[in-house]
Amino acid sequence: MVVKSQLKFINSLQQKKYRTQHGLFVAEGVKLVSELLSSDFGVYGVYTTSPETLPSHEKIIQVSKVDLAKMSGLKTPNTVLGVFYIPEDSSTIPHNWSVALDDVRDPGNLGTIIRLCDWFNISQVVCSPNTVDCYNPKVLQASMGSIARVKIVYIDLEKFIADSKLSVYGAFMGGKPVYREKFPEKGILLMGNEGKGISQNLEALVHQKISIPQFGKKTTESLNVATATAILLNEIRRD
Amino acid sequence: MVVKSQLKFINSLQQKKYRTQHGLFVAEGVKLVSELLSSDFGVYGVYTTSPETLPSHEKIIQVSKVDLAKMSGLKTPNTVLGVFYIPEDSSTIPHNWSVALDDVRDPGNLGTIIRLCDWFNISQVVCSPNTVDCYNPKVLQASMGSIARVKIVYIDLEKFIADSKLSVYGAFMGGKPVYREKFPEKGILLMGNEGKGISQNLEALVHQKISIPQFGKKTTESLNVATATAILLNEIRRD
Structure with a gap:
């Protein structure tokens, strides 16, 4: 009752x-x-x-x-x-890869990215304060329980990147083809907002811009942020 | 007016x-x-x-x-x-890779897969008759205009596979790790329903079962069909 x-x-x-x-x-x-x-x-x-x-x-x-x-x-x-x-925001984990999200707004995208991190053993997702709330019911739905195993932190990304002292790989159109990149043991994969991409102040902190080669006609603008994260995490882990 | x-x-x-x-x-x-x-x-x-x-x-x-x-x-x-x-269903294209979908039901997943095919220069998506309608507004939304460049056919997949005489790669849990596969110039990538996977009658027609290695704890059940397609198409094209 x-x-x-x-x-x-x-x-x-x-x-x-x-x-x-x-x-x-x-x-x-x-x-x-x-x-x-x-x-x-x-x-x-x-x-x-x-x-x-x-x-x-x-x-x-x-x-x-x-x-x-x-x-x-x-x-x-x-x-x-x-x-x-809701767990209290605690310190971040520096001994593995992190996915950092710069204002990802779509709940389905965040949920899918959390599920991908679980699959690829990425310990944490570090979100800018304007990224969609990970306890939004649609995010929980799309994460399929992975939220129980992946740490999620909302934090100033500029500060996080500076404090971490890790290499930052940012997903950009026209970056270095990801197939040619040899990834280190730990680092940060930075993904941008669905419409605007990575903001200028964070772009300045990226050590290596990477991109997924396009095989079709050049009219396709971009990949969805969740599918791009899938491909890039697979590239990081398959090395 | x-x-x-x-x-x-x-x-x-x-x-x-x-x-x-x-x-x-x-x-x-x-x-x-x-x-x-x-x-x-x-x-x-x-x-x-x-x-x-x-x-x-x-x-x-x-x-x-x-x-x-x-x-x-x-x-x-x-x-x-x-x-x-709506274009009339015409003959299929055998001179490139195709993605075949066995009852994919979620409009967002189909739209994302169409967009991925456009990116990776996959000429056609071949759908079982029970796959969600590609002219569903939510599919069009998620495909982001890629529907203008990727051919989509609804057809009996058993007949399509038999007629094509191409190698069929099916996505399964516990298949051969995709990193070890050397893909041919053309073929068929078969992806299953969100809940049930690939049906038994189509499983019998698969030449090679492939899977995406899992790096996290084994409790994560599976990847979403659209993100799995993203990773597998990237693997096919990066070879």
């Missing part, structure tokens, strides 16, 4: 304003909630019509379909909704 | 049923419509509030913002909407 004010409170977490205010986010679906339950994320509460589909946990509460629908942000609610604590 | 019945007719083309019935599809936005105007697609009509933004064409009609909104499928209509003829 969940009281009415609580249902409303959980539903409000669909909005970034309330997520930030309360330090909580909502995850929906058995797979995503199960992965978060077995991760380091703090659990506020898990609400489900079917507790038997989840690993046992003291914070699991059985609720009615009607109550679940009131908490959910989905048109067709799932059977499981979890509320988790 | 466009009569009311015509506005309603054009709006109906948001639905596949009416697109198929009339052999027409709708494209919105200056860039997409301009690219289609300079392609081989037949033009039924182009409706715009700002004719000066388009290359001149006898089928361009100036309309009011209100009329454009009535034709549009978008919440915030663009300044340009074009109606084009």
Whole structure:
């Protein structure tokens, strides 16, 4: 049994304003909630019509379909909704590759990039403050549970790059063909905004501009930022 | 000036049923419509509030913002909407690589794959009949005009593969690591459905199962079909 004010409170977490205010986010679906339950994320509460589909946990509460629908942000609610604590921004990890995102705005793109980092063993995604919120429900959906394994930090990218002392590879049209690049053990792959690319102040901090060779007619303007990240991470790891 | 019945007719083309019935599809936005105007697609009509933004064409009609909104499928209509003829399914192209899609259902994935084919000079995308319609507005949006340059065919994939006599590479979990594969001049890259992968009857026709090595923890299930296609096409072309 969940009281009415609580249902409303959980539903409000669909909005970034309330997520930030309360330090909580909502995850929906058995797979995503199960992965978060077995991760380091703090659990506020898990609400489900079917507790038997989840690993046992003291914070699991059985609720009615009607109550679940009131908490959910989905048109067709799932059977499981979890509320988790947003981890505090902690120090960054310098001993591996990082993907740095300069104002990536599309939730699907960020979610896909998080999933790619998980696949390619990239420990962290470092986002400029204007990058879309990683606890946005559409990002969580596209990340497919990878958010439980990849660290995500929002930080001033200029400061992060300066502090890291790592080589910065930036994706640009007309950069050095990536096939000719020999990548080091650790570094930063910087990807730009969907429309504007990498901003000028960050461009100045890039050590090597790289690009994905184009084989078709030159009319194709660019690749989507998530597919470009896929290809570049594959190039970094296959070396 | 466009009569009311015509506005309603054009709006109906948001639905596949009416697109198929009339052999027409709708494209919105200056860039997409301009690219289609300079392609081989037949033009039924182009409706715009700002004719000066388009290359001149006898089928361009100036309309009011209100009329454009009535034709549009978008919440915030663009300044340009074009109606084009769906090309008749013609014979397939055997002298290059093809991407074959076995029931890919997500419009964003198909659009992204079309854009990738354009980038990597893959002449055609061959789709199983249950793959999402390439004239779906969301596919057109994600393809970013590449639909004007990549041939798309809906066909029985078993028959297509048998007739082509080309080597078929299928993306599977646990296939041969793609980095060890030396690809021929032409062939078929077969990608499966988002949830179910490649169906059994097509699996039997695959000559080489390939997969993208995973570097992270083995809990990440798979890559999204569009990002996997990005990496595999890059591998085919970089050889």
